[in-house]
Amino acid sequence: MAAPNPLKNPQFEFKSLLLLVLAASLLFALILWPFFGAICWAVFIAIVFWPMHQRFLEGSHGRKNMAALASLTVILLIVILPMAMVIASITSEASVLVEKMRSGQIQLGTYFERAIAVLPEWARSMLERFGMTDLGLLQRKLLAALSSSGQVLTSRVVGIGQVTLDFIVAFFVMLYMLFFLFRDGEQLSQSIARAIPLHPQHTRRLLTQFATVVRATVKGNIVVALVQGTLGGVAFWVLGLTGAMLWGAVMALLSLLPAVGAAMVWGPVALYFFFTGALVKGIGLTLWGALAIGLVDNVLRPILVGKDTRMPDYLVLVATLGGIVVFGLNGFVIGPVIAAIFLVSWEMLASARQQAHIPPT
Known part of the structure; x- marks a missing residue:
């Protein structure tokens, strides 16, 4: 009786096919990178x-x-x-x-001197310890860094x-x-669903969660950022600050980061108004930033994103920052999507293990 051919082993053929698919996928990803x-x-x-x-x-x-x-x-x-x-x-x-x-x-020097003069004594002493009160020294350090x-x-x-x-x-x-x-999206999604080596129920849930998080992140974050940036730019324009549209764009960009957002721009400006004695402008900007700009995130985001896709704020913040560091500006969408898929995959694994331990009735 002839010995079986090891090359005709089904397991060997499947492993070879899997290796070929992985190699081709890596090379294809390298081409698309x-x-x-x-x-x-x-x-x-x-x-x-x-x-x-x-x-x-x-x-x-x-x-x-x-x-x-x-x-x-x-x-x-x-x-x-x-x-x-x-x-x-x-x-x-x-x-x-x-x-x-x-x-x-x-004249940035005038603004800098005013801000230093109105600071408390302990704050000025701390800045002097680090050499942050000498505008000339700061300018020389900046020029040295630029020249290098x-x-x-x-x-x-x-x-x-x-x-x-x-x-x-x-x-x-x-x-x-x-x-x-747009033209072939439905057929493409069906092909991807057939190719994913998971249970059809898990595949549907994974693809649905991916589409939901992408739609919620892009629609929610971008709309909220545009609204907050517009409100901040209008406030700066009313107060007579130079470059209102530019600072509004900066606020819109920072609004992509949850929990901090636009307050990183209008907050220091409001503090400057308070320190320099412009109390009306400081109070007005603070109220506008806290009530109008700040509440946009709490009002619009739940409407646009929805409660089903709402992740913890700390997870969204870490995922967004990490995604921006790794993928650049695209990371503000990719980061939360990866975090959502991470949560869903572990939840599906826990559910599958739980069902495997349930004795049949």
Whole structure:
């Protein structure tokens, strides 16, 4: 009797196939890595605007190409184009602010001396111990740091053109991917569900949680950040502060961080008003920041995000900060999504173990 061929062993064939799939997946991920951010944002935007695309699909009587093109056009008109205009305005305002600082219209030294003069004695002594009260010394340290990093900055200026080209390419890759995600998203999600080696119930729950958290994070965080940034910019404009739109954009960006957010900008400004004797402005800004800007997070976020996807604030903060450190600006979405999948996967594992120990009736 002939000995069995070890190469025809089903276990060996399955392990070989698994090794091939893992190797091909790693190489494919390596190829896609340069466009990781573009692909992520294409997926995020497709998930957020999927209900709108479904209405376009019903209105076009099932014509997928027409519905995908209509969804992409609406996103360009109501999201991307206004965002580009706001970014251009913020850049222009930032350049004007820098020019005023250079020309002496805005004298940081005067503001610095006023803030130091109104501080309590213990605070001034603490700052003097660290050499933080001498504006000239601080300026010399800043110039020394800039001069030491001048070569690095000069070398990076050469790469500005390459960075701009990479951004343009990534932007068009995102739009291209977004069109096909709208057109073939349903079939693609079904293929992913079939390929995931989990129980169908666990697969459905995992994919549903992924889509829910992405939709809630993008919709909730971005809308809350825009509202808080707008309210902060309006407050700064009413108070006559220079660069109100710029500081509003900074507040919107910081609003992506839960628990701290926009208060990192308007809080020090309110303290400066109090220290310099502008009590009316200080009280007004504090009330506006605490009541209007601060309550936006407590009122809008539960409506946009929902209670079912609400994670603990400390977990959201850590996941958001960690995601930004690892993935850059994309991390404010990727971080909470990874945290949510982490919680769901461990919960499914605990549930499966519990069911395995229940004796049959």
